[in-house]
Amino acid sequence: MTRNLAASVRDRLKQHADAANEDFNLTLTRYGLERGDSRSRLPPLLKVADEHARRSTLQCPAAGGAMNAAESFRDRSFLVVDPDARIRRPEDLMAFALDAGGRFQTIPKGTQVRIDAVKVVETGSRSNIVFGHATSVNGNRLFGWTSTRNLEGKFMNETIGAVSPAPGASRFGPNAAWARGSFLGQIELAAIVDAKLEIERLALSTIEPYAALVAAAARDGVLVTLNSGFRSYPEQKHLHDGFERGLPGFNTAARPGLSNHQNGIAFDIAVPGGDGNPTYEWLKKHATRFGFVRTVSKEPWHWEFDVDRARVALQAGTFMTPNVTA
Template sequence: MSATESYLDKDFVVADADCRIRREDNLMAYEMQGGDFKRIPQGSHIRIDAVRVVPTGSNGQLIFGHAILNGTPVGWTSTRNLEGRFVNETLGEVAPEAGASRYGPNAAWSRGKYIGQKTLVSIVDVSLHVERIALETLDAYVRLVDAARADGVSVAINSAFRSYAEQKILYDGFQHHLPGYNKAAKPGSSNHQSGIAFDIPVAGAAGHPVYDWLTRHAPDHGFVRTVSGEPWHWEYRPADAAQAVADNTFKVPGIA
């Protein structure tokens, strides 16, 4: 079992009728076979024994898995071809480097103060991009996702841990009114830098199946709402969640 490389433990079903094999030396190109694309048949059960993430364009990413069919390697294919599309699969740990700076990729901040280095885990978000969450939150998040799935509800994230540099880009974009940038906290002050924040898409909140499920069950798994007016923003705060359960709510006090 590998919690931080979840895909290693699973069977995946090929959902796409046109599941093409990519070239090992160039994942943007296809392998040919007998004058046609080489494909894995729809409905096949495969294993994935390795993953590669390829950046595309300005902000895009494609995730490829190395497929094993009936014990035989058949090559690389897009994980979008698979049932579940790899959402919530973990792709490995990202440990802080020795002597890493407070502005480095694993540096956590809270309320303007550096609070130390976090081991992070790469995880696939709802848009099929790779996010990072703090390793210490992984088990709780997986339990939340599994419990929701058992109730027929798909919980996924669209933003989680942010480094100082990433928050600075968001803040600068906001300050300069750049298109596509929303209100953002100063670098060091975003609650997404501490390693406990998860943005979970809930559309219009109340009435949306994900939101309604979270309001009923998230505190049982250690998650609570912590920001007024941000129904998508949940934090892993076991003590506050236990209090919320006792108080029959899903928010920390004072949140609208």
């Protein structure tokens, strides 16, 4: 295999990393190039590089332009489905706005709105409410702030803002990526609303393929939602410690530094019950076409965005990597 081919692979992956604001070393690690440019891996990696280049220019049909990966809500309009969609006071989003007669101000059910800004108000250690500033679709009318739970879909799977590394961020900070026990660097993240209407984070570079997966499932009448995405080192340590101590509510969790939730490719998708669940059955048939593959035994919810391994699984007529036995 020529040195020129290796350079071509690296150049294309570097272009993708730059477009996604992702640390280049993380991209190399994700696709095995930190181990050297083996002859067997270079041809598929060249395909990966081409696919990354294609995905970095994905168009969002709803917006007619490039997808806003960090703030997907700006690309679309939303239907008000709650008959009592109350408007909130801008200075205190937990309080309701009243009209001159002392009645609650509301947005009528069936109104199509756009959201031009969001705010998150914490209501507990993990609980929060995402509020959106609603306008008419043409922007001529301002309705005001309302809970996004009043909207169709309740804002699930919407990204609501970039989460960038702080200057001089620590290897144990909220954007620090790890793999196989080694610190890889800082990565760009985006906040996203999960299945429980809580806030998770995903690697910014994976938002578009995940959105494509969600959209394809929705076209088939299937809801794909997230339970967990990127985790910081302290978050993974908390989960592992709880598992090791046998505390209630803690499931199997890898040691901190070893989980793929820490390098941005792992997604825990809501598939209650596994086999027979409509979302899980859909994923088994279609996920590999979008670069997602199951990688952990006895965890039907755990999927990873790994184009190379997903392609191998698809060609083998499966949806799992060889190590998955159940």
